[in-house]
Structure formats: C-alpha cells, structure tokens
Amino acid sequence: TGTITHGKPVQTDFLPLAKGVPRDYRAAAASLAHRSDHPVSQAIATQAVEQSVSVLDVEDFEALLGRGVRGMIDGHRYHLGNHRLLEELGFCSPEIETALDHLERQGKTVVILS
Numbered sequence: 001t002g003t004i005t006h007g008k009p010v011q012t013d014f015l016p017l018a019k020g021v022p023r024d025y026r027a028a029a030a031s032l033a034h035r036s037d038h039p040v041s042q043a044i045a046t047q048a049v050e051q052s053v054s055v056l057d058v059e060d061f062e063a064l065l066g067r068g069v070r071g072m073i074d075g076h077r078y079h080l081g082n083h084r085l086l087e088e089l090g091f092c093s094p095e096i097e098t099a100l101d102h103l104e105r106q107g108k109t110v111v112i113l114s
Helices: 024-035 039-050 083-088 094-105
Strands: 059-064 068-073 076-081
Touching (some): 024 039, 076 083, 083 094
Antiparallel strands (some): 059 068, 068 076
16 A cells, blocks of 8 residues: 555555465455454555455454454455564565565555465
8 A cells, every 4th residue: 555645545556476366365355454444454445445346254353453454254264464464474485575575665555465
C-alpha cells in the first residue's frame, strides 16, 4: 500500500510472488482484510470491492498484534500481514526478500498473503 496526500492508505500494487498463483488468492487476501479494522487492511478491502473481488467466508479469524491477521478459508489456513510475520512463519527466501526490499525502499507498506 501507499499513502496518498489525504493521509489514507490505498493499495498500489498486487504482486504474486509464487508462480501459478490462482485468482482466488486475491479473494483470500481481500476476505481477511475485510475482517480487520486496520487502515492498511481496509485499503486492501476497499480496492477489492472496487474491483469486484469476491469476499469469502473466514473462520477462526484472529488479529496478530503488530503483525497481521490469520483465518481459515475453505479449510486452508491463511496469514495476511507484514514482513515480520512472514519471517516468523519461516516463509522468507532470498527472492521474496529482494521483492519486499524493492517495495519497502519505495516507502510502501508491504502486506503479504501466505
């Protein structure tokens, strides 16, 4: 996300880091974001609504203080959160670190679905 002059975050990019990422990953991210009251999550949820991305049912939703959120969608556990959460989950790789570093150097707040 990036912040426009109004001081309100907006989603600026959607970058699949895995090859062959199904479209429903975007719906999973939007669904988790929709359940959160964090301003960055709300930016993701807002763009999803504007682009007619489906909102899926989320079970066992939980906010992870200072890191993001997690929940179950169609029997699969998803996490939506910051770089720190991705590291805690052990999902970082040199390729992902490079992509995140590139976006963060642009002043963007990176939110990752895993």
